[in-house]
Amino acid sequence: MDLLTPDLRARLRANAVAHHDAMQHGTTEPDPAPVVKFFNPLGAATWLATELDSDGDTLFGLADLGFGCPELGSFSLGEIAALRLPFGLTIERDLCFASTVPLSVWADTARRAGSILWAAQLLARLAPRPDPSVDSDQLPPPQGSG
Secondary structure (H helix, E strand, O other), X not given: OOOOOHHHHHHHHHHXXXXXXXXXXXXXXXXXXXXXEEEOOOOOOEEEEEEEOOOOOEEEEEEEOOOOOOEEEEXXXXXXXXXXXXXXXXXXXXXXXXXXXXXXXXXXXXXXXXXXXXXXXXXXXXXXXXXXXXXXXXXXXXXXOO
């Protein structure tokens, strides 16, 4: 499996450009939600990425190798892709991952919980649930949609 689709690459690059522009202009740095999640199917290692550098390899995000201390930082897409696990397995991309929670909240929750996996459960519990009595077809369109 290719770990990054063209769409994911574009979204990660856009976040990196926005971050770079904010630093250049002295404005508030963005705090985007993670775009992609990678995981070890045989262990606890998990990575959430928000940015991809122009080199096409260096990702920025939250890394959790399963030792109880998730950290923000940079990691190599090439190194993650090159990892070979038992039974011929490799690091996988979570095809169902989607988040609107900013990376800073993920990082704080993961540090407190001791892992990205526990943080995901906690954040899911805190997410607003849709009201089943409301027909979503009857909701007004989001503001700014035209």
